[in-house]
Amino acid sequence: MSDWLVPDSLAPNTDGPLLPLYKAAARGELALPFCAQCDTPLELDQTRCDNCGHDVVSWRTVAPLGVVHAATTVHRREPGLILTTAPYHVVDVELDSGHRLLMTTTHAVATTPIIGAAAVIAFRSVGGVSVPALVADDRELTSDPTNPPHPTPTEVAP
Amino acid sequence: MSRDPAIIGLGLTAMSLTPGGHPTDLASEAITLALADAGLTRADVDGLLVNSSQGVRPDRVGVALARSDGFGDLRLLEHLEIKGATAVAMVQHAVLAIRAGMATTVVCVFADAPIQSGGSSGSTYAHSGGNDGVRGLERASGLLGSVPTYALMANRYLAISGGSADDLCSVACTARQWAAGNPLATSRTPLTADDYFAARMVSTPLRVLDCARPVNGGGAVVVSALRPAAAAHAPVFVGGMAQRHPARRRRAPGESWFGGDASIALDDALTQGGRTRADIDVAEIYDPFSVVTLCLLEDYGLCKPGDAGAFVREGGIAPGGELPLNTGGGQLAGFYLQGMTPLAEGIIQLRGAGGERQVADAATALVTGLGGRADHHAVLVLEREAR
Numbered sequence: 001m002s003d004w005l006v007p008d009s010l011a012p013n014t015d016g017p018l019l020p021l022y023k024a025a026a027r028g029e030l031a032l033p034f035c036a037q038c039d040t041p042l043e044l045d046q047t048r049c050d051n052c053g054h055d056v057v058s059w060r061t062v063a064p065l066g067v068v069h070a071a072t073t074v075h076r077r078e079p080g081l082i083l084t085t086a087p088y089h090v091v092d093v094e095l096d097s098g099h100r101l102l103m104t105t106t107h108a109v110a111t112t113p114i115i116g117a118a119a120v121i122a123f124r125s126v127g128g129v130s131v132p133a134l135v136a137d138d139r140e141l142t143s144d145p146t147n148p149p150h151p152t153p154t155e156v157a158p
Numbered sequence: 159m160s161r162d163p164a165i166i167g168l169g170l171t172a173m174s175l176t177p178g179g180h181p182t183d184l185a186s187e188a189i190t191l192a193l194a195d196a197g198l199t200r201a202d203v204d205g206l207l208v209n210s211s212q213g214v215r216p217d218r219v220g221v222a223l224a225r226s227d228g229f230g231d232l233r234l235l236e237h238l239e240i241k242g243a244t245a246v247a248m249v250q251h252a253v254l255a256i257r258a259g260m261a262t263t264v265v266c267v268f269a270d271a272p273i274q275s276g277g278s279s280g281s282t283y284a285h286s287g288g289n290d291g292v293r294g295l296e297r298a299s300g301l302l303g304s305v306p307t308y309a310l311m312a313n314r315y316l317a318i319s320g321g322s323a324d325d326l327c328s329v330a331c332t333a334r335q336w337a338a339g340n341p342l343a344t345s346r347t348p349l350t351a352d353d354y355f356a357a358r359m360v361s362t363p364l365r366v367l368d369c370a371r372p373v374n375g376g377g378a379v380v381v382s383a384l385r386p387a388a389a390a391h392a393p394v395f396v397g398g399m400a401q402r403h404p405a406r407r408r409r410a411p412g413e414s415w416f417g418g419d420a421s422i423a424l425d426d427a428l429t430q431g432g433r434t435r436a437d438i439d440v441a442e443i444y445d446p447f448s449v450v451t452l453c454l455l456e457d458y459g460l461c462k463p464g465d466a467g468a469f470v471r472e473g474g475i476a477p478g479g480e481l482p483l484n485t486g487g488g489q490l491a492g493f494y495l496q497g498m499t500p501l502a503e504g505i506i507q508l509r510g511a512g513g514e515r516q517v518a519d520a521a522t523a524l525v526t527g528l529g530g531r532a533d534h535h536a537v538l539v540l541e542r543e544a545r
Contacts, residue, residue, distance in 0.1 A: 005300050012294035021295075041409050044292050050405055069414060070317075072309035073362040078284040078302055090299065090306050090361075092314075098410045102310075104300045112362070115317045126298045133299070 003126045004108050005084055011127025017045050020059035025123050025130035030064045032099045033057045041098035064121035066095035068134075071113040084108050091134050093119045105136035162544065163256040163264075164393035165249065167196025167380030168505050173342050173373040173493035177275045181210065181219045184376035185269035186227045192378035197388025198263065200227075203380075205234030205264030207251055209244040211272065211496065219269050234261040241529030242444055243401070244268070245377075245497025246536035250399045252381035262383050268498045269376030279372035280305075280360075304446070305369060307531055309361035311415035312449035316363065318413075318464075321452070323363050325467030327354040329448035330367045330490060332476045337487025339515030344371045345491040368448040370494035377498035379505065391509045397431030397522070398539035400424070406533070420457040420535045424524070427537040431545055435460060438539075439520040440507045441481055442500035444528035445488040451475075454528070455483075482517045497527035501538070508542045 002008070014022040021044065024031030033042040035049035036056035048055045070092040077084065091113045094100050105113075106122050113119075113134060120135040169191025171184050185208075193199060206229060210218035221237050234255050238244045248266035255261045272279040283303035287293045301307060316322060330349060337343035349367065357365040385393060402423035408414045428434060441460070445451045455466040460481060461474075469475070475483035486492045486503040493499060504525035506512050512520075521543065527536040 006298060010289065010298050012298045013289045013291075016291050016294075018291065018295060043408055044295070050407065070310040070314035072306055072313055072364075074300060074306050074309070075359045075361060076280065076284075076303075076305065078281060081284060081302055082300065088300055090301055090310065092310050092414055094410050100408045100410070100414055102296050102299055102301060115313065129298070131295060131298050 001125065003083070003124055005088055005104055006081060006126055007083060008127030010081065011129045012131065014129055017047070022129060024059070024061060025132065028123060029061045030121055030132060031059045031061050032095070032097055033059050062095060062097040062099070066093045066119045066121070068092070068113045068115050068117045068119050069094040069100055071115060073112050086110075089113055089136070091119070093121065093134060095121070101132055103132045103134055106133040107136070109136040111136070161383050161385065162395070163253045163381050163383050164395050164544075165379055165505055165540070166382050166384070166386065166389050166393045167192040167198065168502060169193070169195055169378045170342060170502055171376045173344055173375040173495070175273065175344055175371070175373060177273050177374070179271045179374040181217065181269045181271050181376070182223060182226060184271060184374065185219045185223055185267045185378070188269060188376035188378035189227065189265055189267055192265065192380050195390045196380040196382065197386035197390065198380065198382070198384070200229050202384070203229060203263050203265050204232055205252065205255060205261030206232055207234070207248040207264060207266045208237045209248055209266070209268040209497070210237070211270040212239065212241060219267070223267070234264060240534045240536070242446070242496050243527035243529035243534040243536035245501050246525060246527035246538055247401065249379065249381060249396065249501065249538060250401070250536065253396050253399065256381065256383050264381045265378055266381065267376065267378040268496055270495070271374040272372045273374050305364060306361045308447040308449060309364045311453065311532070312363050312447065314413070314415050315449055315453055319467060320464060321467040323355075325452060325470060326363060326368050326448040327351050328467070328471045329451045330354055332470060333445070333484060333487050333491035335476055336485050336515055337491035339513060340486040340492055341513070343487040343492040344373060345487065364447060364449070368490070370446040370489035371491070373493040373495065375493060375495055377495050377502050379501065391511065394505050394508045395541040395544045396538060397433065397541040397545055398427035398429070400426035400537050402535045403533060416453040416457065416532055418457060418532065420454065421459040423535045423537045424458045427539045431539055431541065433522060433539055437522050438481065438524045439522050440485055440504065440517050441483045441524040442504040442507070443484060443524070443526045444497060444500055445484055445490055446494065448490060450528065450532075451483070453532070454526070458526070477515070485512065485515050485517055497536075500525050500527070504538070504540050508540055
């Protein structure tokens with residue numbers, strides 16, 4: 001089944017350093033890299049831990065839960081590369097594991113994701129490759145008064 | 159007689175918004191102009207540093223330029239690559255190489271032609287990046303080109319700072335004020351808030367007027383220990399230079415999109431020349447998107463965190479303001495020639511050659527480059543007088 005956002009030609013190559021992510025995603029699981037020694041969450045292409053210097057990366061399944069760290073609604077739709085006819089969303093999700101991942105939504109939605117809102121991750125398929133995506137529906141993306149949409153300045157790293 | 163290296167030549171081609179021109183030809187033209195400005199010829203050059211746009215065109219400028227553009231035997235030849243920070247870094251390398259005795263006269267050049275037949279520059283950038291690695295995953299997620307990335311930065315910044323689109327609007331309108339006085343600028347007509355908010359949205363909150371104007375063009379500077387009698391202008395001196403590449407990991411709890419240690423690079427560069435931020439007469443910073451100006455004003459310690467929006471709205475960076483910034487219109491309203499844009503304008507201001515946009519008595523200029531997603535910072539403090 002074709003993806004709603006991009007054509008099969010944008011399917012990511014899976015045979016690189018992100019192979020564990022794609023293998024897990026094919027099973028419907030979210031796997032992310034950690035330092036095998038100190039358990040620091042690593043970036044997707046990181047091969048050595050910046051905290052302890054260890055060079056063994058351990059990929060493991062994490063809970064597909066987090067918050068929206070940043071979000072944008074993309075209005076520019078490049079012909080041939082973007083299939084949808086409506087603006088679409090790109091979000092930077094901060095997972096409970098500490099990782100941050102950029103993704104779009106599982107399907108086309110009108111509601112703009114809100115910074116600070118709870119996020120649940122599922123998958124969409126691009127050319128047969130499963131990639132993480134934000135589960136987006138109007139109910140889940142409505143700002144929760146107990147979970148402020150905008151972080152307070154004290155939450156900002158110096 | 160050898161002296162401390164200084165910038166003695168500057169060459170800028172026309173900045174075209176229409177298809178045409180090859181990066182190599184544009185680089186050659188810029189070099190010819192820069193050498194003529196310096197009162198030199200290619201035979202006087204013993205160093206060439208090259209900067210090209212990463213990954214946008216396969217036929218980008220490289221070290222082969224030394225052969226194709228008629229240089230003789232060189233003592234220094236490098237293709238530098240730290241993304242948007244490269245142009246500033248080239249001058250740093252040239253100064254160090256001359257001081258080390260590796261070369262006497264070094265040409266630093268950047269050229270690009272992202273506007274091609276059959277598509278806009280935005281289309282060119284959208285089609286670049288490939289399917290491998292992290293970028294492949296991002297592109298499969300709809301992150302094409304660089305605008306969505308900086309839009310994430312913008313929304314995050316506005317959420318943290320309490321700012322609004324009015325702040326972005328002020329940056330864009332101010333850039334037009336400066337560009338009005340720059341004959342090479344691509345957008346010289348005044349911009350009102352109404353114009354701004356009527357402009358096409360690219361990726362919220364960034365409208366097309368928040369984005370740099372890519373051009374087909376080239377720029378070159380000549381750094382030399384020589385002081386040719388035929389030089390068209392007085393030399394511009396390098397009073398300080400530094401880089402900073404903060405390992406700002408994209409994971410909790412840090413910020414993914416802004417912040418970091420850019421101010422340390424500025425501290426280092428100012429300290430070398432015994433300067434402080436109060437000594438900066440003009441600031442020429444890398445501004446591919448309006449939000450970057452706001453973030454960098456704060457990251458460089460030129461504004462307190464959260465204050466940049468108000469500073470810009472109150473005219474702080476405008477003509478007559480406390481800190482004249484991007485005085486040729488920057489990359490937003492001037493032209494997007496990556497790091498060559500702020501570098502060229504810093505030189506022009508210290509030469510007193512800014513015409514209508516000249517800042518009176520400009521003697522010390524801050525010039526900065528920014529690479530990647532604010533991952534790389536390179537800083538120059540330029541001086542009108544040797545110190």
